[in-house]
Amino acid sequence: MNKLHISVFLIMALLLLKAYAQEKKYIIHTIGFYNLENLFDTINDPNTFDEYSPIMEIKTNKSEVFSKKITNMAKVIADMGSQFTQHGPSLLGVAEIENVMVLETLVNQPELVDKDFGIIHFNSPDVRGIDVALLYQKKLFTPTHSSRHELKLFDVSNAKRDYTRDQLLVSGLLNNEQIHIIVNHWPSRRGGEDRSRYKRLAAAKLNKHIIDSLQSKNPNAKIVIMGDFNDDPCNDSFKNILKSKRHKKEVGFKGIYNPFENFFKRGLGTTAYRDKWSLFDQILITKPLLGNDYSSFRFYKAGIFNKDYIINQKGRYKGYPFRSFSNGRFTGGFSDHFPVYIYLIKEAR
Numbered sequence: 001m002n003k004l005h006i007s008v009f010l011i012m013a014l015l016l017l018k019a020y021a022q023e024k025k026y027i028i029h030t031i032g033f034y035n036l037e038n039l040f041d042t043i044n045d046p047n048t049f050d051e052y053s054p055i056m057e058i059k060t061n062k063s064e065v066f067s068k069k070i071t072n073m074a075k076v077i078a079d080m081g082s083q084f085t086q087h088g089p090s091l092l093g094v095a096e097i098e099n100v101m102v103l104e105t106l107v108n109q110p111e112l113v114d115k116d117f118g119i120i121h122f123n124s125p126d127v128r129g130i131d132v133a134l135l136y137q138k139k140l141f142t143p144t145h146s147s148r149h150e151l152k153l154f155d156v157s158n159a160k161r162d163y164t165r166d167q168l169l170v171s172g173l174l175n176n177e178q179i180h181i182i183v184n185h186w187p188s189r190r191g192g193e194d195r196s197r198y199k200r201l202a203a204a205k206l207n208k209h210i211i212d213s214l215q216s217k218n219p220n221a222k223i224v225i226m227g228d229f230n231d232d233p234c235n236d237s238f239k240n241i242l243k244s245k246r247h248k249k250e251v252g253f254k255g256i257y258n259p260f261e262n263f264f265k266r267g268l269g270t271t272a273y274r275d276k277w278s279l280f281d282q283i284l285i286t287k288p289l290l291g292n293d294y295s296s297f298r299f300y301k302a303g304i305f306n307k308d309y310i311i312n313q314k315g316r317y318k319g320y321p322f323r324s325f326s327n328g329r330f331t332g333g334f335s336d337h338f339p340v341y342i343y344l345i346k347e348a349r
Contacts, residue, residue: 032081078112200237321334
């Protein structure tokens with residue numbers, strides 16, 4: 001009996017040793033999105049209405065506020081993806097930024113400067129001067145194309161042009177593998193969800209047009225759609241225009257998977273208002289990023305970055321995102337949105 005036990009033990013040990021020897025190693029990249037909540041400079045731009053930005057409404061110490069705001073944003077970005085990677089997000093879409101200068105200041109903060117972020121940014125026609133942009137680590141991603149796509153909206157009440165954010169398309173090579181990123185900041189719900197719905201439906205249609213154009217050139221294009229959509233995963237813009245799916249098995253050819261719909265169904269969100277959570281910040285992917293063939297990049301998991309330090313710990317808004325600005329003052333906080341992220345992985349060779 002003892003010999004039998006020893007033989008079984010040796011066989012199991014050999015099997016475990018073999019499994020360990022054959023353990024696969026993976027390349028992991030974090031791709032994220034973060035609404036930076038009014039990351040504006042302290043200089044009045046005569047071509048926009050930036051004087052209504054929160055930092056311009058502060059009476060004194062604007063430069064100190066800007067410096068602290070930048071430091072806070074850098075801390076969060078450096079921390080994103082740290083669970084699995086040591087280099088932070090490889091690609092990060094951002095929204096609510098005023099210009100390229102604030103981004104240059106951001107990426108040169110001590111927490112981020114060693115990551116050597118590149119910036120892709122276009123000025124948009126938004127009346128407040130709010131733009132979107134993409135940050136990318138130069139050693140990990142090589143952009144090959146970038147373009148802005150204008151969303152032309154007209155107010156249904158007076159037919160006047162409603163100037164809003166462009167949609168940003170960036171194509172490039174992530175570890176020599178082609179990937180496309182679309183960064184969004186869709187029109188807000190100002191005036192009410194119902195009255196403003198047509199704007200986000202129009203934004204979704206523009207997004208669909210960009211996706212269709214990419215897929216017409218390559219049906220197996222790996223596309224990542226990210227942003228602050230000002231809509232939840234179950235709204236018409238996603239379900240009826242983009243036709244995004246909650247479950248991987250439902251995603252058909254040229255289809256779109258939304259991993260954040262499951263978070264929403266569980267009652268999770270990225271921003272809160274009047275004790276109601278919304279999941280406006282999302283990252284969606286096309287079918288070629290699904291599956292179990294990890295010889296090229298595949299989706300691994302998604303998450304909402306909501307560590308304790310970016311959450312209000314007390315008071316009326318306990319549990320809400322610890323925002324930067326409130327009632328005309330700087331709170332010392334971060335953003336009124338939690339960032340979101342996904343992990344892409346592939347086998348190391």
